[in-house]
Amino acid sequence: MTIVDRSAPPVRTHKDNRKWVGKSIRRVEDPKFLRGGGGYIADLVTPDMLHVAVLRSPHAHARIAAIDTVAALSAPGVHAVITGARAAALCDPLPDFGPDPANHTWRCLAVDTVRYVGEGVAVVVADDRYLAEDAAALIEVEYEPLDPVVDPERALAEGAPLVHEPLGSNCAYDRTFDFGDVETDFAEADVVIRDRLRWHRSGGQPLETVGAIADFDHATGELTVHTNSLSFTSYLFMVAGTLKIPTNKLDIIPVPAGGSFGSKLFATKPSVIAGMCSREVGRPVVYLEDRVDNMSNCDHHGSDRVYEVELAMMRDGTMRSLKIDTIDDYGAYIQFGVGHHGNALAQVTGPYRIGSVRYRVRAVLTNKNQQGAYRGFGSEVNNWMLEQMVDKAARELGLDPVQVRRQNFVRTFPHFIPTGNVYDSGNYDAVLDQALKLSDYDRWRAEQRRLLEEEGRYIGIGLITAQERSVFSATEFWFWFDEPGAPVTSMPESVTLKVDATGGITATLYSCAFWGNSPETMVAQMVAEEFDVDPYSVSIVYRGSRDGLPATGPGGSRTTVMLAGAVEGATAKIKAKARQAAAHLLEIDPDDLEWVDGGYQVKGVPERRKSLGDIAIALHLFKHSFPEEIESGLEDSKVFDHPYTTMPSADRKDLGVFYPFMGHACHVPVIEVDIETGGVRFLSYAAVHDCGTLVNPRSLAGHIVGGTAQGIGTALYEEFAYDDDGQLQATSFLDYLIPSAMEVPELKIGHAETPSPYTPHGIKGGGEGGRMMAPAALNVAVNDALAPLGVRVTELPMTPDRLLTAIRNARESR
Amino acid sequence: MKPPPFHYAAPSSVAEAVELLVAHAAAEPRVLAGGQSLIPLMNFRLAQPGHLIDLRNVAELDGIRVDGGVLVIGAMTRQSVVERSPEVALTAPLLAEAVGLVAHAPIRNSGTIGGSIAHADPAAELPAVALALDAELVATGPEGTRTIPAAEFLLGPFSTALRPDEILTEIRIPRRGGGHAFVEFARTHGNFALVGVAAQVEIEAGRVARAAIALTGVAPTAIRATAAENALLGAAPGAETIAAAADAAVTGLTPAADLHASAATRVALARSYVHRALERAISRAQDRR
Amino acid sequence: MTGQKRHITLTVNGRPVSADVEPRRLLVDLLREDLGLHGTHIGCEHGVCGTCTVLRDGASIRSCITFAVQADGAEISTVEGLAQGATLHPLQEEFWEKQGLQCGYCTPGMLMRACEIIERNPDPTPEQVREEIASNLCRCTGYQFITEAVVDAAKRMRADSDSTTGAQT
């Protein structure tokens, strides 16, 4: 029996005369960055610190027979050399939310066996990074090479070399979920569209790598870590547990990050390495990954999937059901389990009314750097898969690709999809209409025909409509097992607001690292909205985990919504006290006051009012003006919990609500494929997004363009390719190709605003949308361009080599 | 990614630099020009020279002049200077066009013409230009100065006819008439090209009187496409001639496959780009007459 | 022996600087660690990303693939030299106005590169700006607002210099 609780939070009414929320103000965080005073992790390095270099494995799979550190230890400036074996004595395994942590143990340095090229085998601690690298080169490691397993499908075959012997196979997870009546829907369908699709791995690759500065105080037993990962307030045990330090002796302080895109989410390893080394040498120690560390050993490569998909359709274009069978190559470890597929399941049916879904996921371990988070966290792959299927269906059924999509749109909200997740609100027709107009779709269709006929040019139009889930909830950790190993349900975010004696407002954020998103601007605009102050007058402070309120930090496009809830909650508390104080000062009943223009005034008597400043100074300095029960000061906090989560059913036929605030977008790139070179060039690109109420439209537009640029990278350029021996082929930016300004077109951006009924102001998250759409859209576009040649590309990235090969094959098979 | 330690000297004359190369021969010395290839290699610790001899103070190696119809460029002349030089634009427009395709402006602000040619990357533009224009490379060593024809200079990937104790001092490029073109296919702007083509074509009385074509990215070094040149010679420069030359250019090529392109893809790119280069060079040659 | 230091003198943001450096010390480390100028960032240390861009005698270079000794006698400009006290440089103003940054990590390199672009071409088109800034990677913005910022900063700088010349005549 599938029992689910479908209780939803109350529907809100949003005020429509907002003053600051919705304005494209200049970001409050920018001046320091513009002046070169960002205060990134590397900027905190001081001369007294020691530097770490990691010796990385050159082998994909090998037993470590011996390590000789004598020469390294006696090299100039060296303070310590720590091998994997020693590290295993100093630290417990790293936290692993995977299916079977004891059978695929993950440590900060490899102990007996290296499992991918780039895995750390030893670290050197020296006076500076130059000397540390000199010494690392002197460490002699004797490897006994083992057969590597590189291809995920071969990894599943009988007799494949094992990445982790104790696991007994390379399949870390295999489960099939049925949501709804798949068999009936398939039986009733007119046609079944089938395809095999391949998405290769890319990664966030922010321009700043991950770094940590650790300072262990042997006198107090306390460890302080500055890092550009999260401050882990809610997840402090991840680092503390590994280092075997009590959480109340650990302070993790977030510093601004030079980009993350997910790749700094729970980047525990650098903090653990720095912490371990600092404790060993008794000095502050800095570990900054260099680019090769980050590319080969960052624990944050993106999804790497093979799909076999079936889409059941009626001839008139009605979508009925989906069968998805995916193999995901997780690399050598599986820190987040298959959470990437929870993200996919949040919006597995896209914006369409599809009645049922079968989802099989097999998580495979191979000799590669492990998967972590990358903008979309696996949902972008699902968007791509679904849109390729819809596109193929339109082609095979001879239907108009726009009409097929439109005809299946969800139109009533809230809408529960077969997996149990909810789409809170949306207006997909409006987004599509705007995109058709903005992209000049009809003109391009005509132009496409003309250019092919008259000039033999291959133009493709890649219209896709897809979802952008936001504000993830921890119940995702429950799905995968009947007895979840990590049955967490909390994902809070906190803000403290303090009004000082002069009315100045300071907001304190916890755990919430600046990652290139705009938490300060968001909070400043929301505080300004609440208190009718200038957003630039709001001071924003970040607090580390010590004395920090519960907080989870950015991820899953949650920051803005969660901060909005926390600001709203803290504001309510402050205003309640301010109202009481004002009532007392004005000698009137609190209920007769209303908040108007930055203060409380007597309803209907605007002359009788107390501004926030008047109230604040009284509360701070004139205690005796108030009754006994009113305490001095004007400060309060809100721990805002996830506003809409319901539990999965025991049989996992319904996963409950876990990603409720559902954005939507339509992307329309127009491209030209040069069929002689396989090069792809943009002629136009329109993108319309609906992320609910906009806080700062220009910031959101920036995320759309930036995410699209990354999606272009995923679709055309970026790949962490490994050869058959497990050697990573792309170990520099000459081979891992990040798009430059010449590869990214100018976007025409449109916004639609369908407020969420359940969040403050109706905001939805919008941090990942560009990358969740562009790969799907570009694949559709390229296939549209090459359709006259009978070519359909089913593999990303669509490199010139892959396109030329596909064109050649199509010609030969004709 | 920090470079390994090395001894360092910054002499102010070629003679002194050569002396240092000889004196420190045991330490695997290397010349440092702009450093735009060498320092990245050192940061990856793929190059670990024991001694670096920095030529930045050797004034005699810097400069561009035209000497009796021959363009003479000092080895240490920065690529950005070559790019903006009116002498180069006038006497060797092929070089001017190609140098703008080398990396990005900030790298050309440091990188030198001599460094690029001495480095002999099979994907690099400038060695191909030297080859196509029959440049002469002047080298000075302990035994004196010699002149090496470009055709004999490039021996293999990152390998040249320069002896370990020799310094490339000058690139001498004879003036050529007709039309030129340098075209290439790079996956991202400014990155090394998968395939590049240099072409210089002279047309007299409606026939190709002289054709020089050099390719990058399809062999261990830049190579001349002799068969394609022969196919052009004496022919009327039309579409058919160009297509035949493009086919000839790639006949027998066996490029190595890598991450970015299979052998077949490189061949296809080369054919297409020879085509494009010839179309452009021929149309310029025709305009010029 | 190999660690033997060299004495170098250079100008950084108009100030004379001298330092004893190991020959292998990268210019970016001299600036960041020895001179405390943290605005110049490190992204790749192999010359591709451009986050380490500074000006040498007015020309943009990668300070991660330049030895400090190679800058002996040179005039180096970094992002720290752009603003005059409270007054931001027009490029900084326009980057702020147009939201030409998100994480800010590429920003100093972009700003220095843009200085050179505008110096060489005071009236660049958006297409020209795109081609020229392709030397520098940005992982956040997708370049659109950076392009707008550079075009508009150039406009602002032309107006500024017109008004100064105007005042002189």
Ligand SMILES: Cc1cc2nc3c(=O)[nH]c(=O)nc-3n(C[C@H](O)[C@H](O)[C@H](O)COP(=O)(O)OP(=O)(O)OC[C@H]3O[C@@H](n4cnc5c(N)ncnc54)[C@H](O)[C@@H]3O)c2cc1C
């Ligand atoms: C991101 C990036 C992209 C690039 N893209 C391209 C590209 O697209 N095309 C391209 O062609 N290049 C490219 N390069 C390389 C660049 O052009 C280099 O400037 C050039 O290859 C070497 O010139 P250099 O003066 O910097 O030489 P250095 O790096 O100083 O020296 C290179 C080698 O040549 C030797 N050498 C230098 N000068 C002499 C001399 N006078 N006599 C004897 N030996 C000498 C050195 O000892 C060293 O072995 C790129 C570089 C980077 C960092």
Ligand code: FES
């Ligand atoms: S850090 Fe210098 S170019 Fe990337």
Ligand code: FES
């Ligand atoms: S703003 Fe983050 S890299 Fe450009």
